[in-house]
Amino acid sequence: MTELRFDGEAVLVTGAGRGVGREHALSLASRGAKVVVADLGTALDGSGRSNGPADEVVKEIRDAGGEAVACGESVADPAGAKAMVEVALDSFGRLDAVINNAGIHFPEMFEDYELDDFRRMMEVHYFGTLNVCQNAWKHFLKSGGGRIVNTVSEGVVGLSPTSTAYxxxxxxxxxxxxxxxxxxxxxxxxVNGFSPRVRTRLSSPEIMEKAFGRPAENFKSMEGVYPPELSSFAAVYLAHGSCELNGVLLSSGGNTALRWAIMEGGHAEAHSVEEVAANIGAIMAMPDIKHMGVGITGKAPFVGELHEQKALRAQAAAKA
Structure with missing residues (x-):
């Protein structure tokens, strides 16, 4: 197989100081990418701050003959996210792809969470990703395109009883x-999503014990099966210029890669509450499953019309 290289390209990786983010950065650099290693060096809950993790990854890349710079800004701060993009442009003169990986984790039962816990989780994960996407998007509009890989999680389907915030x-x-x-x-x-199957600080045996209510010893085997170095493959692939996927969610880890998606399939006529109840078996069976959304086509149903409208607006503005 031909090695997928990133020679001459620049990639921004957030949360790149440790865990799977570090593996993203190291893999990209080993394939020729110039990497912005963005990391605050915080604790699991987002508290504290240290330049150490990002600086260590940058040193490791440079010692191996690669190019990298550290950025200690916060994704939760719009100005910090903007600075990350500017670091790439100032240091390397370009930005071709972004892997949004920064995140925090503190599992609790729903009744033990405070509202501020949800806000803090959203600020780092969702708004942090949004902030970086918006600033990278503005650059990609000028540069002619790019790739965005956002870190999602299979946890959204309720795999853990203590992950309502996460x-x-x-x-x-x-x-x-x-x-x-x-x-x-x-x-x-x-734009695609990546879900790591990995054992990191965010999924240590102690954290998993709290998340699932089982002894920490039960999860220690994960360290050998799902190490960070076996979890980065799909994310790096999605960031590569040869990848034509768009609107796809991939997961990798433990020597396995897979796709997961939002699907539909159960159908029945229903003109009343009672007909829904009477046909619930057929609705739940989902015999004819099909993918919902953009999928691998790269195009939404009305993307052609939107493109035409945008072109017409641009022409009108030019004449004004």
Whole structure:
């Protein structure tokens, strides 16, 4: 197989100081990319700050002969997200792809969460991703296109009973990703989601014990099966120029890659509440499953019309 290279390209990776984000950065650099290693060096709950993790990854890349710069800004701060893009442009003169990976985690039962916990989770995960996407998008509009990979999670489907804050924030990112993918083809921008199957600080045995209510020892085997170095493959692929996917959610880890999606399939005539109840078996069976959304086509249903409208507006503005 031909190696997928990123020679001459620049990629921004957030949360790149540790865990799977670090693996993204190292893999990209080993394939020729110039990498912006963005990381605050915070604790699991987002508290504290340290330049150490980002600086260490940059040193590791440079020692191996690659190019990288550190950025200690916060994705939750719109100005910080803007600075990350500017660091790429100032350091490398370009930005070709973004992998949004920064995140925090603190599992609790729903009744033990405070409203501010949800706000904090959304600020880092959802608004952090949104902030970086908006600033990268503005650059891609000028440069002629680019790739965005947003880190989502299979946790959005309720795999853990203590992940209402984390799962709902990741669910918001999944929605953002799929909706951006509907607009992306207008500007030669591809937007996809990546879900890591990985054992990191965010999924340590101690964290998993709290998340699932089972002894930490039950999760120690994950360290050998799902190490970070086996979880980055799909994200790096989605960031590559040869990848034509758009609006797709991929997961990888433990030597496996897979696709997951929002599907529909159960249908029955229903003209009343009673008919829904009478046909609920057929509705739930989903015998004819099909994918919902942009999928791999790269185009939303009305993208052609939107493109025409945008062109007409541009012509009108030029004449004004």
């Amino acid at each position: 799962g709902s924030a990741k669910g918001a990112i999944a929605g953002l990703t799929l909706c951006l993918a509907a607009e992306g083809p207008l500007h030669n921008i591809r």
